Amino acid sequence: xxxxxxxxxxxxxxxxxxxxxxxxxxxxxxxxxxxxxxxxxxxxxxxxxxxxxxxxxxxxxxxxxxxxxxxxxxxxxxxxxxxxxxxxxxxxxxxxxxxxxxxxxxxxxxxxxxxxxxxxxxxxxxxxxxxxxxxxxxxxxxxxxxxxxxxxxxxxxxxxxxxxxxxxxxxxxxxxxxxxxxxxxxxxxxxxxxxxxxxxxxxxxxxxxxxxxxxxxxxxxxxxxxxxxxxxxxxxxxxxxxxxxxx
Amino acid sequence: xxxxxxxxxxxxxxxxxxxxxxxxxxxxxxxxxxxxxxxxxxxxxxxxxxxxxxxxxxxxxxxxxxxxxxxxxxxxxxxxxxxxxxxxxxxxxxxxxxxxxxxxxxxxxxxxxxxxxxxxxxxxxxxxxxxxxxxxxxxxxxxxxxxxxxxxxxxxxxxxxxxxxxxxxxxxxxxxxxxxxxxxxxxxxxxxxxxxxxxxxxxxxxxxxxxxxxxxxxxxxxxxxxxxxxxxxxxxxxxxxxxxxxxxxxxxxxxxxxxxxxxxxxxxxxxxxxxxxxxxxxxxxxxxxxxxxxxxxxxxxxxxxxxxxxxxxxxxxxxxxxxxxxx
Numbered sequence: 001x002x003x004x005x006x007x008x009x010x011x012x013x014x015x016x017x018x019x020x021x022x023x024x025x026x027x028x029x030x031x032x033x034x035x036x037x038x039x040x041x042x043x044x045x046x047x048x049x050x051x052x053x054x055x056x057x058x059x060x061x062x063x064x065x066x067x068x069x070x071x072x073x074x075x076x077x078x079x080x081x082x083x084x085x086x087x088x089x090x091x092x093x094x095x096x097x098x099x100x101x102x103x104x105x106x107x108x109x110x111x112x113x114x115x116x117x118x119x120x121x122x123x124x125x126x127x128x129x130x131x132x133x134x135x136x137x138x139x140x141x142x143x144x145x146x147x148x149x150x151x152x153x154x155x156x157x158x159x160x161x162x163x164x165x166x167x168x169x170x171x172x173x174x175x176x177x178x179x180x181x182x183x184x185x186x187x188x189x190x191x192x193x194x195x196x197x198x199x200x201x202x203x204x205x206x207x208x209x210x211x212x213x214x215x216x217x218x219x220x221x222x223x224x225x226x227x228x229x230x231x232x233x234x235x236x237x238x239x240x241x242x243x244x245x246x247x
Numbered sequence: 248x249x250x251x252x253x254x255x256x257x258x259x260x261x262x263x264x265x266x267x268x269x270x271x272x273x274x275x276x277x278x279x280x281x282x283x284x285x286x287x288x289x290x291x292x293x294x295x296x297x298x299x300x301x302x303x304x305x306x307x308x309x310x311x312x313x314x315x316x317x318x319x320x321x322x323x324x325x326x327x328x329x330x331x332x333x334x335x336x337x338x339x340x341x342x343x344x345x346x347x348x349x350x351x352x353x354x355x356x357x358x359x360x361x362x363x364x365x366x367x368x369x370x371x372x373x374x375x376x377x378x379x380x381x382x383x384x385x386x387x388x389x390x391x392x393x394x395x396x397x398x399x400x401x402x403x404x405x406x407x408x409x410x411x412x413x414x415x416x417x418x419x420x421x422x423x424x425x426x427x428x429x430x431x432x433x434x435x436x437x438x439x440x441x442x443x444x445x446x447x448x449x450x451x452x453x454x455x456x457x458x459x460x461x462x463x464x465x466x467x468x469x470x471x472x473x474x475x476x477x478x479x480x481x482x483x484x485x486x487x488x489x490x491x492x493x494x495x496x497x498x499x500x501x502x503x504x505x506x507x508x509x510x511x512x513x514x515x516x517x518x519x520x521x522x523x524x525x526x527x528x529x530x531x532x533x534x535x536x537x538x539x540x541x542x543x544x545x546x547x548x549x550x551x552x553x554x555x556x557x558x559x560x561x562x563x564x565x566x567x568x569x570x571x572x573x574x
Contacts, residue, residue, distance in 0.1 A: 002347060002348060002349070002350040003348060005347065006344055006347035006348045007348075009344070009347070010333070010336075010344050013335075013336070013340075014333070014335060017335045018335070087331045088327065088329050088331030089331040089332065089333060091292075091297055091325075091327045091331065092325060092327060092331070092389075092392060093348075094296075094297055095295045095296055095297050095320055095323065095325045096320060096345070096348045096349060097317040097318075097320040097321050097348070097349060097350070098348055099317075245297075245298060245299050
């Protein structure tokens, strides 16, 4: 526990002290703000169908959400282990009484915490909607649950990629390369006629997942998928870190 | 406190360390000496558990580094060759992080941090960001990290590399202070450092131990007889024979270019300077210089790591052949 906690606190501090984190935060707020304004003005147009709630569109229906997520995950995780290896701090870290798993989990949780922090400003949008009209908080909560779940999955993949190289750039590109097919596979669902393949790809369709979450549908199968996949990638990360020794 | 048995490490086909065995007793300061690329750092990394050996085993304070790794790591303080620190942290924050890693909490952690800061003379810079510190200060932060959890064994890899002479002096003083409480293993290729600090030396070359013992032992067993240097006012015929006749002098040699300089090889353990002086006076010779030439560990080192003959001598060569002094 000491190992996890110590590394979590340290990494979190490192996030808040790095300019990169603020660049990401600013960018995310700009893009989200822009998308939110777009949605609100779209729905305010009398010609709009008006059936959808603004935050439902915000979480489920725009490509921006995914673009942001696909870039944020590599950027947040690329440093985690790569930098330790590049600078050599890994040597004193790995000779302290901490296991590889503790290090990986501590770092991952720090990334996840910072990721949650990045989304906090969007609560303002919910506040704005609630102030000017009625807001059903249920779908908003489930929307955030989806954001957390998919973020957890993406960040675990990023953490794993970061253990593979001492270069942050390589780690980021590797993460992106792993995330892209994961995201695109789901979209291929509609291309299949076979019932089996349709179901299989449908199960992985993150876009669909997010749309459901935004509508207020919490399907535990999705959550099980995110959690188990995250655990799997963290396991791989800890193994990859251990493998360093045998090269 | 440290027990290394048949440590071997391969990187692919390259054999970096080949069956190294040695031990460090409690309270001892042992230096690992070797030219660059001899396998010092690899050996050190295996002893700290950062690299597992390809074969062989290490125990630290009686705990196996592989089987009870966590317990062994608790007994160990390590200063790696390139002291890498988290540059965005303040000194005191970094030490607090390290304390947390070792499970030190509350007042205990505070006390350990305060003590480490004080002993490494870091109190003045404790609130500085590590990235802004000079190399000497960073080295001290590294040392403070190593002693923070009061380990029984300290392992220092090239502790004075890259420092200016003043910093070197202060780091050495610090190390000597630390040695009073812990067992110390340090690697270096700086010879005076070994002579100043170490009780015992292990010399490594090309991944193998070529000699080990106290600096005195090594000098005696590898460099043969003591030498006395004599310089006369002017070269005098018969001076060499006169000195050769002095009791305790084994041989006398005249310098080819400067015939007024004479080197006397003496029997082991004899100080012949008084007799040489009298012999010179009796012979009407005027002495300008009369010094005991202390063979340095450097000579041993150079011999061991450059001549092929040395490599064929087994590690525990207790009675090496007495050869000519190479100076």
